[in-house]
Amino acid sequence: MTKKIWIVFSIVVMVFAHLSDVRAQEGSGYEIRISQISTLETPDAMVLKTYFNILDPKTSLPVLDVIPQNAQLSLPQYNYTAEVPVARPDVPIYVVLVLDASGSMSGVASELQKAAKQALDNTPNDSFFAVVQFDEEIRLLQDFTQNISAVSYAIDQYKVSNKGTCLYDATFSAVESLQKAPTGRRAVVVFTDGRDETREGKQCSKHTFQETLRLAMDNQVPVNTIGLAFKEGNLNEVELNGFASSTGGFSAIVKTDDLSQAFSNIMDVLKSQWMVQADVYPRRGASQVLLTVRISDTETLSTTYSVTSNTDYPGPPSPVRAQLDGLLLNAVEQAYDVQFTLTSPDLVKYVKIEVWDKSAGAKVGEFIFENPQESNVFQIPTETLTIDRGYFLLISAVSKTDNTPFEIAREDDKPVKEFKHEFVFDPSSVFPNLQIQSVSERNNDLAVDVNISNSSLVGGLDGWLINEETNTKVEGSDFKISDIPEASGTVIIPLRNSRVPNGKYTIVLRVLSKNERVFSTSAYEGVTYTAATLFERLWLVFIAAPIFLVAVLAVVIGVILFLMLSGNRQKALSGTPVMGGQLGRGFKAEKSSMPLPLADEEPGQKLRQAAPQYPVRPAAPAAPSRPPVASAPVGANATLIAGPMPNTADATLIASAAVPPLVSLEIMDGPAGMIRQTQRVKSFPFVIGRNEGDLIIPDPHLSRRHVQISYDPSRGVCLVTDLESRNGSQLDSLRLSPAQAVEARSGMLLRLGPNVVLRLDVQK
Numbered sequence: 001m002t003k004k005i006w007i008v009f010s011i012v013v014m015v016f017a018h019l020s021d022v023r024a025q026e027g028s029g030y031e032i033r034i035s036q037i038s039t040l041e042t043p044d045a046m047v048l049k050t051y052f053n054i055l056d057p058k059t060s061l062p063v064l065d066v067i068p069q070n071a072q073l074s075l076p077q078y079n080y081t082a083e084v085p086v087a088r089p090d091v092p093i094y095v096v097l098v099l100d101a102s103g104s105m106s107g108v109a110s111e112l113q114k115a116a117k118q119a120l121d122n123t124p125n126d127s128f129f130a131v132v133q134f135d136e137e138i139r140l141l142q143d144f145t146q147n148i149s150a151v152s153y154a155i156d157q158y159k160v161s162n163k164g165t166c167l168y169d170a171t172f173s174a175v176e177s178l179q180k181a182p183t184g185r186r187a188v189v190v191f192t193d194g195r196d197e198t199r200e201g202k203q204c205s206k207h208t209f210q211e212t213l214r215l216a217m218d219n220q221v222p223v224n225t226i227g228l229a230f231k232e233g234n235l236n237e238v239e240l241n242g243f244a245s246s247t248g249g250f251s252a253i254v255k256t257d258d259l260s261q262a263f264s265n266i267m268d269v270l271k272s273q274w275m276v277q278a279d280v281y282p283r284r285g286a287s288q289v290l291l292t293v294r295i296s297d298t299e300t301l302s303t304t305y306s307v308t309s310n311t312d313y314p315g316p317p318s319p320v321r322a323q324l325d326g327l328l329l330n331a332v333e334q335a336y337d338v339q340f341t342l343t344s345p346d347l348v349k350y351v352k353i354e355v356w357d358k359s360a361g362a363k364v365g366e367f368i369f370e371n372p373q374e375s376n377v378f379q380i381p382t383e384t385l386t387i388d389r390g391y392f393l394l395i396s397a398v399s400k401t402d403n404t405p406f407e408i409a410r411e412d413d414k415p416v417k418e419f420k421h422e423f424v425f426d427p428s429s430v431f432p433n434l435q436i437q438s439v440s441e442r443n444n445d446l447a448v449d450v451n452i453s454n455s456s457l458v459g460g461l462d463g464w465l466i467n468e469e470t471n472t473k474v475e476g477s478d479f480k481i482s483d484i485p486e487a488s489g490t491v492i493i494p495l496r497n498s499r500v501p502n503g504k505y506t507i508v509l510r511v512l513s514k515n516e517r518v519f520s521t522s523a524y525e526g527v528t529y530t531a532a533t534l535f536e537r538l539w540l541v542f543i544a545a546p547i548f549l550v551a552v553l554a555v556v557i558g559v560i561l562f563l564m565l566s567g568n569r570q571k572a573l574s575g576t577p578v579m580g581g582q583l584g585r586g587f588k589a590e591k592s593s594m595p596l597p598l599a600d601e602e603p604g605q606k607l608r609q610a611a612p613q614y615p616v617r618p619a620a621p622a623a624p625s626r627p628p629v630a631s632a633p634v635g636a637n638a639t640l641i642a643g644p645m646p647n648t649a650d651a652t653l654i655a656s657a658a659v660p661p662l663v664s665l666e667i668m669d670g671p672a673g674m675i676r677q678t679q680r681v682k683s684f685p686f687v688i689g690r691n692e693g694d695l696i697i698p699d700p701h702l703s704r705r706h707v708q709i710s711y712d713p714s715r716g717v718c719l720v721t722d723l724e725s726r727n728g729s730q731l732d733s734l735r736l737s738p739a740q741a742v743e744a745r746s747g748m749l750l751r752l753g754p755n756v757v758l759r760l761d762v763q764k
Helices: 002-020 109-122 148-156 167-179 209-218 237-247 256-271 534-544 546-574 603-607
Strands: 031-041 046-056 070-075 080-084 093-100 127-134 138-145 185-192 223-228 251-254 274-280 285-294 300-309 322-330 335-342 348-357 362-370 375-381 390-399 409-411 414-416 419-424 434-442 445-452 458-467 479-481 488-493 503-513 518-529 662-669 678-681 686-689 707-712 717-722 729-731 742-744 749-752 756-763
Touching (some): 031 285, 070 274, 109 148, 109 256, 167 185, 185 237, 223 237, 237 251, 251 256, 322 419, 434 503, 445 503, 458 518, 717 729
Parallel strands (some): 185 223
Antiparallel strands (some): 070 285, 348 362, 434 445, 458 479, 662 678, 662 756
């Protein structure tokens, strides 16, 4: 009665196993048999590996001449499908040969050894074998090894006893040994010629068929069976087939002459396994999986199985995932190189990178990069960043289809649409920096001793002078220097020909890149400069260009020769000495006390006789003529007027005064309610501040009195002066030094602190 129950149970197990396999019925009629399933639960997904064979159900043998094209792994209840390639297994296989050594095997022992050793000529790649023989005891002949010669030698040590057949215990022990094997595929090959019983006909094993089958199924160990039927009824074929079909193995019931072919078929099964792998997203508990394998353009094979998950996965992530590989400061370009990796970049329209001031909570820059690639280097300029200030990047990838950002990363195990990265802007170790050690005057130029870091990146220096009395830039003091020292040395600021007057100045020196961008700016105060005299300037000109000295000497000599020749010629014509002629004009001769000797007959003597005294008639009055125009004297309080002067003694002379330009300020960035507002500058000086001045901008990062706009009538220019603000000011790309006025022109952008930007409009 008990045997009948086991027979019925085994038949039910086989039927259930066949019902669980769903196969395509068109074409070849092949089917899929799952041999092993491997799952790995990660925080993001379950990694599912499925090992299978393509089987011909008519022969129950593997199909060796079919190569799958591709496959799909689907979770139908969650509407998820993954397209996956089909490949050979990527892990080794561990195989236990379990050989029956009971008394009934005495007549076929040599045939068994021969068949088992021949099968070793057809082993799978990367395989490890162990050899066990059993009767009523279990004996390990060879532990797991890749040495086929050692396995063959172990088979030679196989010896038959006169004891019973503990089939279940031997199979149970083989499955247990595979539990301790390294990670990989597993298989048991059991050969027997009898039932599980002692020589007296009682059950031999301590474990039952159900216990052994459950252990193999729980550990996903395929049990392949070969039964030697030398007489009717000596085998329990139902149990041998049940072991194989329930665990994904193969079973064969053969005669003695077919032993070698049976072992060879089992090796073909192990060698012809295929593998598919995919990330799936099941819910907690058991989930159904559908495997569909395409073996040709018109034929697919399918089967279903279940997997169990301890994690409740929310679903597949966005097809686009991102990773920040690095943020490097590029000194040459004066920018940050953002090294960024994307999956499926063909789905992305553009990548947006925003730069935010961490402490102020304000955005200081936004950059769009279209058509990204899988690996990218995006450049973010640093001109709007403040040294030693904290910032963070927000990076997003926008879809081509709906212009919405993808979920590109995970934070706190949740998907996010923006990748965040914090950093502090510290260019000191990368960007070239200049330190002024001392300044001295040399031949009416300024010799400046400097130290320059990373000088190989420097293209030159430029700068100007600031008059410390007026706090304004000195006109004509701009200079540019291309010859710079490698690390430290002296640079010459050429001033001898610049007409810079005597005074006390501040030197402003800027370090330039090779593409004329500004790396850094340094200032050196309290420099006293003595300008060259006119004679020194002329002498320097003559020294620098001797041809000018030769030309001047030639002109002087030429003038002297001309005068000498001209004087000699006049003396020859009139008898007048040279000094009394051309050179004597304008000088009065001294009155002589002695009369000049003259002859009595000389006409001059008669002329000197006294003339008769006649009454003189007064001359007639001259015709009236136009009186000459005379300039009236200007009093101390008189004002000069340009234009024709009236002929009055009390006229007031007035000069036209210089008219200041019309200046207006447009708020480009700042408090939300003030953006795009325009403020007219009605009078100078004009002060901008947080709560004091002519223009109040309530931004917390502005100082009480932040910056001043003034007008210099002598130069006719507008000046901007930072009033020693806490967060600084910047005019275009020039950072303003505190209390130093800088000329402002129309169209310039005035940045106050990190948040406020004004545009200047100057109309003269």
